[in-house]
Amino acid sequence: MSEASVARGEEMLALIERLYPICRSITGQGVRDTLAIIAEHVDLRVTEVPTGEQVFDWQVPREWVIRDAWVKDDDGRKVIDFAAHNLHVVSYSDGVHRTMSREELEPHLHSLPDHPDWIPYRTSYYNRGWGFCLSQRQRDALSGERFEVCIDAELIDGSLTYGEVVIPGETDEEIVFYSHVCHPSLANDNLAGLAVCTFLVQALAGQRRRFTYRFVFGPGTIGSITWLARNEERLGDIRMGLVAVLLGDRGPLRYKQSPSGDAHIDRIVPRALADRGHEAIVEPFSPYGYEERQFGSPGIRIPTGRLSRSANAGYPEYHSSADNLDLVSGESLAESLAVLERVVDIIERDACYLNLAGKGEPQLGRRGLYGDSGGKRVGNWEMAMLWVLNQSDGSHTLLDIAEKSGLTFAEVAAAADNLLAAGLLERLHDSNRKQQ
Amino acid sequence: MSEASVARGEEMLALIERLYPICRSITGQGVRDTLAIIAEHVDLRVTEVPTGEQVFDWQVPREWVIRDAWVKDDDGRKVIDFAAHNLHVVSYSDGVHRTMSREELEPHLHSLPDHPDWIPYRTSYYNRGWGFCLSQRQRDALSGERFEVCIDAELIDGSLTYGEVVIPGETDEEIVFYSHVCHPSLANDNLAGLAVCTFLVQALAGQRRRFTYRFVFGPGTIGSITWLARNEERLGDIRMGLVAVLLGDRGPLRYKQSPSGDAHIDRIVPRALADRGHEAIVEPFSPYGYEERQFGSPGIRIPTGRLSRSANAGYPEYHSSADNLDLVSGESLAESLAVLERVVDIIERDACYLNLAGKGEPQLGRRGLYGDSGGKRVGNWEMAMLWVLNQSDGSHTLLDIAEKSGLTFAEVAAAADNLLAAGLLERLHDSNRKQQ
């Protein structure tokens, strides 16, 4: 890993560390505070969508305001305290302030018997109620029969908040990246995704690009539904999407396919992984997961894949206080970013070319494009040119050629550049069109 | 296995026991006697087709009448006796009554050197002749030089007999089950198939069904050819066929594909097997076997598969006296029947639906269709609904969804029923149409 990569990994870790203590939920000040910090790094436009607005089958929910929460025992000691860890309150809990018996309190408590030191993460978004999460050890240590319970919270008419960065390209056709912003103090899920996307924006900002890239940082489910509903008339411009989340833990990178399983994005990401030397772990689409569920719904069907590391309960620390800063590494973050840069590179450069000298092979030697001594094996450089020439009959793209030849996309694309410069190729069209 | 299943297994065994002693052939009284017993259980219509009637490339053969048959040695002892086992006479033998030398007799004897206690089953339908089958031990014990040989049999102008049960449904479109009735005292081949089909008729009779189901009990080869020829103008109504034979032995259930290998029936039966917990053993079509040969012939091509256990020489007792009552088990029969009920269930319920709220996911929670605490894994119940919603874009059927999701067909179909009731789905058409 290069020194620059190590440095970027450290910077991403620093961003995650700053965002970690904030108590986020699907709506509310925590999301606004998070987006404000991201806006220090990239040109972020924030949208507030008022409570009650109809978004497809849903309504924008009320905004959650949480000020304090605790449980005190008979002795007045705070035995559970939101100030100590914001996972202690079930997210989106109703306000409550009462003294109650242990028997009454018990159904409102959540803990993990198998991981007695971890606090679970629980939400109650669409069914009203309240609750506390605590470690099993804390729970076992609770004593006394009466408890004073306080959640100083309310649901108000406010708004749902999301942020967007748009990096314009030569055309209005868009590639959308989505990363969820609604989880409280969970480092991998999904401060890691937010950090990697933020730094990907920085990396792309300086380049000339064919496509427009849009990064959306919004809450899960209701956030992507809201964004899709508000942008419905523009969705036809979106070529493909990628949900980039949970990218910081030490597990291997894995790609989840779009619903069709054979969209352009479904070939691009595995190629980028392979070209970076990763064994490409590819999972078929399933309707459970993150925002790929909404982008891939039958009335939307934007071809959208997902890149993550140990996503969706694939790691024991998932949705618990153990998904903390120790779980994420600078190296993992930097490698995730490097793969995404490859993904963008393939999206930008993949195209369909036509061999203009397609009767037999053209004489590469007299154009200085071929090694000079016959009788020996040729290298990847020459092989890439032979492959591009042979396959450029108008029905194969550079990505097709990389897949067939076993060469990296970068080798194939470089060969196409050389042959284009030598006047042997014509660029027909970018290849995404044919894939959709 | 449920008590009801065990009871049904016993009833099927009892039916097989009653049918076992009858000497059946491709024509004649044995077939009529067999159908008469089946008619005690189900509403059977019997058809007699006169000898000589042209059926496609064939003519209905004469009817075989067998009264007695034996071989006596020098001492007048019956050394082979049809009265002891009806496999002793080659089926469809000509009559003969003569004294002859051992040398003359020998070419007319059939035995199994590798299984010295078993009597083989041999036929001589389309090449005139006569013969006796006997165990190798019997043969080795034959002594003397002269034998009196008697087969009191004749071929007369009569008829070929088959039986049919029709269970009408909401439409005239038919599903046909065929099971052969021509074999003499062989228990698995095919009294087992006849018993399972008879009890399947009983199970279906009480239900409301979309399709019409027809069960044909007729002789092999000439029987199905005769039935197809006599029903030629109606074949267009038949959606698919299933040959259900040899279903009583203790071997695993196995499915043989239709000629195309990708007909609707080719997906339905393996799904039913998998959903009942069987490892789905699927064999490609081959033009050797039972009535799937005729239903799958190029001028007919009704998509027809076959469900059997150890079919076609797949078990040592095949076509011998060892295919007797000991070979079949009530448990095997009951499980074969249970799988066929699943097959019918999938045929009836498979359909293509349209998600009416396809932009993003609909909010299942407010419709009471979703678990109430966020942050935890969802169960098969919710997954089935998410799968049906995501895939119901008009191009996937419930069977497609079961295959993709790894859920059972029943789980997926139940989810569709729930979503239909909630007004979130519309039924487009039953899915068989598109598969053909």
Added chain:
Amino acid sequence: MSEASVARGEEMLALIERLYPICRSITGQGVRDTLAIIAEHVDLRVTEVPTGEQVFDWQVPREWVIRDAWVKDDDGRKVIDFAAHNLHVVSYSDGVHRTMSREELEPHLHSLPDHPDWIPYRTSYYNRGWGFCLSQRQRDALSGERFEVCIDAELIDGSLTYGEVVIPGETDEEIVFYSHVCHPSLANDNLAGLAVCTFLVQALAGQRRRFTYRFVFGPGTIGSITWLARNEERLGDIRMGLVAVLLGDRGPLRYKQSPSGDAHIDRIVPRALADRGHEAIVEPFSPYGYEERQFGSPGIRIPTGRLSRSANAGYPEYHSSADNLDLVSGESLAESLAVLERVVDIIERDACYLNLAGKGEPQLGRRGLYGDSGGKRVGNWEMAMLWVLNQSDGSHTLLDIAEKSGLTFAEVAAAADNLLAAGLLERLHDSNRKQQ
């Protein structure tokens, strides 16, 4: 291996032995001498294409005339001598005659440190220069500081030479075999290919054939480009091509697919290999190799595969003096020839038939086409007929049927012949048409 095969193997070895000493290159007298010897066996037409003629992107190069070449040391001893082995001179070297220092000589010397006794084969076709090849041992033994270097060679305006044999068939549609003739004293690469093709011509000459077969013996790359350019208006008549080269070593036969990977030839050759009992080793197309590169170029795209044994650096002796007469065996040559005869047999006989009695199975017994005792297993003979009858619905060819059934092509084709003779089949068309 039959006695006749052994004899043919010996004859092919004898031809290779005669051709071995000739110094061939892409142009010049060596090619002419080689073709003259082949012309003693088959009816060869030789074409001379003048230097400078434009052929697609290339020009026909000048003709190489080599008379002598050597390097003498200080003592006047010839330390490298073309007369001893014609690999000693880099093929197509410019003339040179000068005394020079060892330092100046060194960059012009080529040897193989890993195989110290072998002389490498090197060419300098399209970059002017000169050089010597020698064994590493020879090189290590060079002593002294001054060397007299002489290559008595020149490039003259002359011609490029290729030979063709055409075996006319019932139609003008052609099958083309190509085997390169440009390598000097290398036995497997490609005197083996030339010998096998020559004897294949002899084998075909006596038969009645549907297709016209053309064998081209020409130089590599520029030879096939020249032949394609000169025959451009006729290329539409060519159904498929096969490059038949390097067929004499002791490695297994391997087939390299055409660019599409699913052309008719891509199924024919693996079938022929399997039917001769070979494990079919099939490699995907790659744009490196022999004349399949030119036949498969995007402006030509004649479906062309390649049959060889240890082609393209797949054996250590490749492109060195160790590719000598010891490397090739009569048995390998004879088996290569036998496989190619099967290939031609499939090309000739593959066709699509229609079952004229397709409603049910026709009654084979009364036509004498079926075994006479029922109840026993049927053999390949009957199975082949059942397969042909079942599949001959106008959409399957005999090759399809062989692939599906696991029977050999010969068994399936014989069944079709029988059924055709019995009036049960009609020949619709030869099957190549549909594959292209």
